[in-house]
Amino acid sequence: MRNNDWDEDLSKNTKQRRNNRKRRNLDADQTHLDNESSKFVDSLESTKGTGWMADKKYNRMFTEIEQGLSGVLGDGPFDWVDRRVFDAVFDRLTLMSLYKLMKSGMIDTLDFPIARGKEAHVFHGTGENGPVAVKIFHTSNAVFKNLIQYIEGDPRFGGLKRRHRDLVDIWVRKEFRNLSRLAKWGLAVPKPIGVHKNVLVMEYLGTETAPSPRLRDVNVIDPEPVYQELLEFLAVAWQKANMVHGDFSPYNIMWHDDGPVVIDVGQSVVQSHPKSQEFLVRDVTRLVEWANKNGLDVELAEAMYDVLEMDLSHVGQTEEE
Numbered sequence: 170m171r172n173n174d175w176d177e178d179l180s181k182n183t184k185q186r187r188n189n190r191k192r193r194n195l196d197a198d199q200t201h202l203d204n205e206s207s208k209f210v211d212s213l214e215s216t217k218g219t220g221w222m223a224d225k226k227y228n229r230m231f232t233e234i235e236q237g238l239s240g241v242l243g244d245g246p247f248d249w250v251d252r253r254v255f256d257a258v259f260d261r262l263t264l265m266s267l268y269k270l271m272k273s274g275m276i277d278t279l280d281f282p283i284a285r286g287k288e289a290h291v292f293h294g295t296g297e298n299g300p301v302a303v304k305i306f307h308t309s310n311a312v313f314k315n316l317i318q319y320i321e322g323d324p325r326f327g328g329l330k331r332r333h334r335d336l337v338d339i340w341v342r343k344e345f346r347n348l349s350r351l352a353k354w355g356l357a358v359p360k361p362i363g364v365h366k367n368v369l370v371m372e373y374l375g376t377e378t379a380p381s382p383r384l385r386d387v388n389v390i391d392p393e394p395v396y397q398e399l400l401e402f403l404a405v406a407w408q409k410a411n412m413v414h415g416d417f418s419p420y421n422i423m424w425h426d427d428g429p430v431v432i433d434v435g436q437s438v439v440q441s442h443p444k445s446q447e448f449l450v451r452d453v454t455r456l457v458e459w460a461n462k463n464g465l466d467v468e469l470a471e472a473m474y475d476v477l478e479m480d481l482s483h484v485g486q487t488e489e490e
């Protein structure tokens with residue numbers, strides 16, 4: 170080895186040691202941060218139920234959003250709210266997110282609940298430009314609650330609740346970005362409007378009083394063009410947007426203005442995802458099943474070929490992502 174190689178090697182070693190030290194310091198910082206945030210979240214959660222709402226520091230927030238939330242929470246003091254819905258959906262940090270979205274004008278009022286799913290409640294809201302759908306993701310689910318009892322209190326694993334929350338927030342941002350990307354390619358999805366932590370605001374599909382039905386709940390008179398449209402949806406998503414829906418079922422397709430609109434894209438992944446092809450086959454299978462049920466004579470192989478090879482030269486991007 171030549172001298173300058175040694176020099177390089179030595180300096181590399183020193184650099185590495187320095188980096189290791191830096192990393193250790195960062196790790197310590199991170200642990201400290203985790204501890205602090207878990208203490209913070211614990212202190213939030215130790216005030217059980219709605220008692221914290223009486224806290225003076227939230228006074229202003231409540232006076233400001235009380236009106237906006239009266240559609241779903243009822244008028245008057247907050248304590249006669251349905252406690253089960255309340256505890257599941259409107260915890261303190263969620264109310265703060267709603268407050269933020271209200272301040273920014275994306276939501277003025279939350280009017281009535283539309284649906285409750287496994288992961289989220291969906292509400293009809295009203296924003297600056299009319300009705301919006303507000304999807305509020307649950308931040309603590311049953312599985313998590315079950316797991317956490319074995320972990321909380323063990324000092325080696327602090328900050329877990331906090332990390333779970335972060336994960337939910339990332340999921341919601343993923344749904345928002347997936348919606349944006351699909352919308353950019355002109356696909357029929359609700360237009361994304363805004364997102365803050367576990368709250369997603371999007372275009373509302375429905376009438377003043379009720380959301381549009383799901384594809385599984387309607388009797389489509391002429392299924393052929395609907396099948397073609399949904400096949401093209403999968404093709405454009407795959408070939409152009411490089412995405413696969415991942416849960417493409419008649420439960421996640423709404424029937425709006427006499428056509429299908431695809432929702433629930435949180436689990437959608439990009440083509441480079443290791444399971445993207447598996448998901449694509451599953452999505453196409455579901456569509457073919459729907460078509461067959463509606464009297465169309467189509468087969469999986471043929472549908473797969475269409476999705477992969479369909480000529481989409483007429484399809485272009487509509488707006489910036």
Ligand SMILES: Nc1ncnc2c1ncn2[C@@H]1O[C@H](COP(=O)(O)OP(=O)(O)OP(=O)(O)O)[C@@H](O)[C@H]1O
Nearest residue numbers: 284286287288289291302359372373374380432433
């Ligand atoms: N943009 C929208 N406009 C009107 N209604 C909507 C909208 N988005 C969702 N919904 C309603 O809320 C329901 C649940 O939405 P979504 O499927 O996105 O949530 P989810 O929590 O993933 O539900 P699930 O666990 O049942 O799949 C839908 O079936 C539909 O009835």
Ligand SMILES: [Mg+2]
Nearest residue numbers: 286420421433
């Ligand atoms: Mg769904």
